[in-house]
Amino acid sequence: MVTCTKCNNSFEPTPEQNSLIEQIASKGGGLVMLNCEVCMKLFPYNAPTENIQEDDVGETPFLCPVPHCGGWVSYIDDETPPFYGCGECGSVWKDKKSLDKDISRISKRYAYRTAAYKWVDRTWFPASYEELPDNLMEQIENEPFDVK
Ligand SMILES: [Zn+2]
Numbered sequence: 001m002v003t004c005t006k007c008n009n010s011f012e013p014t015p016e017q018n019s020l021i022e023q024i025a026s027k028g029g030g031l032v033m034l035n036c037e038v039c040m041k042l043f044p045y046n047a048p049t050e051n052i053q054e055d056d057v058g059e060t061p062f063l064c065p066v067p068h069c070g071g072w073v074s075y076i077d078d079e080t081p082p083f084y085g086c087g088e089c090g091s092v093w094k095d096k097k098s099l100d101k102d103i104s105r106i107s108k109r110y111a112y113r114t115a116a117y118k119w120v121d122r123t124w125f126p127a128s129y130e131e132l133p134d135n136l137m138e139q140i141e142n143e144p145f146d147v148k
């Protein structure tokens, strides 16, 4: 529903108006001139910004590099100091460097694990979910628990 700023009546935009609004929204939002269906006048409608969550792109979780754990490691930055933690096994890494070290270790030990990570510019990145082999979790479940 959009509200006309001239007569304050709300109406359902036509398919043409909707596609106009979506077009502006996808470009970052802004004003669109719409014809009010109630008073027939043109009025400016503020198209909202489409929710492009660019911030989330860099926060894809890492597959936990602990043997037998198929959990996900995420960056916990609402704690001081921030850290990386796995919600499944409870492991924590104080920084990316120590997480990278464990990822390198597990990838050497179980080659199929490398499918979950990408080595770019001397640091590990998580692979996207679509790239994960179907049987990856099965293989992880068969790993022995880490005995230190
Ligand atoms: Zn109106």
Ligand SMILES: [Zn+2]
Pocket: 064, 065, 066, 069, 070, 071, 072, 086, 087, 088, 089, 090, 091
């Ligand atoms: Zn874990």
